Amino acid sequence: VMAADMLNTGLYGAQLADVQPGDTVVVMGVGPVGLMAIAGAKLRGAGRILAIGSRPAGLALAQFYGAIHLLTHKQGADCCICAGGGPDALGQAVTMVRWGGTVGNVNYFTTQGDLPIPNVRYGFGMGNKTIRGGECPGGRARMEKLLALLQYGRVDPVPLITHRFQGLPQVETAFALMRDKPPELVKTIVSL
16 A cells, blocks of 8 residues: 555655765655655665654654664755655755755645745755656556565555554545644555
8 A cells, every 4th residue: 555655755755865875864754755765765775864854653753764863963964855844845955965965855845936945055056956856656667666675574664554444434534634644643544
């Protein structure tokens, strides 16, 4: 269930950010996609992964998936994966990466108007900071690779499920939880 959406999107964020072995990576958002982005950064060999989020259940799982609580000592991160946050999130991500760094965005911004990017932190356009985003790839070959990660125990998305429901009549309740985002929620699942 999680492979087609949460796992796929999170790993795509790590791909977009071009996480390399030993990199310092910041992941913005500790929802299910952000948590899978942490797992993706770890799979790609990140040296340090820092998670930014506000929901306690997501922060606890961030450590489970590989995030640590260290600072970059004002050196900035090599890359940032923007998997959550409001209209200022992309600008914050650009601010957090060092010159030459990469931002991988899998956050869908619903705001009207422009997304602010601070020009000074962007190096006035000369900081060689890259911003990548786009629709998550799909298809049979990609799904087979994602399922292989699950099959061989490289990543486990099951801990994302914090609320389980049985039967189609519970779909509305599950969607209401996802909309309201209580602190103990990461992801719901409804079984038939």
